Amino acid sequence: MITVEHLTKRYGPVAAVDDVSFTVEPGHVTGFLGPNGAGKSTTMRMICGLTPATSGSARVLGKPFTALSNPGRRVGVLLDAAAQHSGRTGREVLTLAAMMTGVDRARIDSTLDVVGLTQREAARRVGQYSLGMRQRLGLASALLGDPEVLILDEPANGLDPAGIRWMRDLLHDFAGRGGTVLLSSHLLREMEQVADRLVVIGRGRIVAQGTKEELLRQAGAFVRSTDDAALAEALRRADVGVEALTTGGLAVEAEPLDVGRAAAAAGVVLAELRAADSRGLEELFLELTADDARESATVHTRQEVPA
Numbered sequence: 001m002i003t004v005e006h007l008t009k010r011y012g013p014v015a016a017v018d019d020v021s022f023t024v025e026p027g028h029v030t031g032f033l034g035p036n037g038a039g040k041s042t043t044m045r046m047i048c049g050l051t052p053a054t055s056g057s058a059r060v061l062g063k064p065f066t067a068l069s070n071p072g073r074r075v076g077v078l079l080d081a082a083a084q085h086s087g088r089t090g091r092e093v094l095t096l097a098a099m100m101t102g103v104d105r106a107r108i109d110s111t112l113d114v115v116g117l118t119q120r121e122a123a124r125r126v127g128q129y130s131l132g133m134r135q136r137l138g139l140a141s142a143l144l145g146d147p148e149v150l151i152l153d154e155p156a157n158g159l160d161p162a163g164i165r166w167m168r169d170l171l172h173d174f175a176g177r178g179g180t181v182l183l184s185s186h187l188l189r190e191m192e193q194v195a196d197r198l199v200v201i202g203r204g205r206i207v208a209q210g211t212k213e214e215l216l217r218q219a220g221a222f223v224r225s226t227d228d229a230a231l232a233e234a235l236r237r238a239d240v241g242v243e244a245l246t247t248g249g250l251a252v253e254a255e256p257l258d259v260g261r262a263a264a265a266a267g268v269v270l271a272e273l274r275a276a277d278s279r280g281l282e283e284l285f286l287e288l289t290a291d292d293a294r295e296s297a298t299v300h301t302r303q304e305v306p307a
Ligand SMILES: Nc1ncnc2c1ncn2[C@@H]1O[C@H](COP(=O)(O)OP(=O)(O)OP(=O)(O)O)[C@@H](O)[C@H]1O
Pocket: 011, 016, 034, 035, 036, 037, 038, 039, 040, 041, 042, 043
């Protein structure tokens, strides 16, 4: 379990993270999403005690990260795979981590196996690793102590499609065994498949959080009837937003039950009535972070330039 309460980080006048609160429950993969510079890494660094908070608190397994005894055995952290010492071999990196956390060195080989690094690759210097191999090594370091919690900043960066699928299975399996996972990623499709809960941040503030189903569910209904024009008229009279779709049927800004009632009152026979299709994560992300995305700022500037 991770609990973040009113966490704030100021750099001079800039609030990189502004009064952020959320929880990450065991048994789930929680995705942490936001545009560039939204405050994901700063939040994760504060959770891990690497960046001091201006105010607010973060607890991991009930305590501030730095108050955990031997945190490497309880929390697996991967914040920057590129930051590993390039002069050491992969095996040396893991051996040092095992020594520092008191993990049996016998776990090194099994962990290398889990992350798909061969013995030969583990004998090479990290400086010669691809980004994907560094991510695998970073995950191996995180998993070495057999932790209960994983905190991973962009772990899928640089992985090939097979690597991404492998990581997805690994995280599902970890959460399925009761583990807690907080994961940030820009790869929305990947996030949609791996995370079952989402926390969305924009300009340092939480803009949405909840289960993936809750957040992706669209309000409203789709309806088709024997007389769509009469049904649309009845719904508009009841002040309900209606849009006639070119493909047939109506998109209605009301719950299916209310649409059914309006149809019954108007004496219209329904052919189809269902909740609106859920939207994709990309659509939700762009909608929630529209004000915060750099792209919207660019469009503004362009509009101001005289033709
Ligand atoms: N050490 C620092 N000094 C000053 N400003 C900082 C510092 N670290 C981060 N920031 C600022 O804080 C804001 C949030 O940065 P952060 O790296 O947490 O965002 P992010 O969501 O992880 O972005 P990205 O997806 O691009 O990695 C940004 O505006 C960034 O410029």
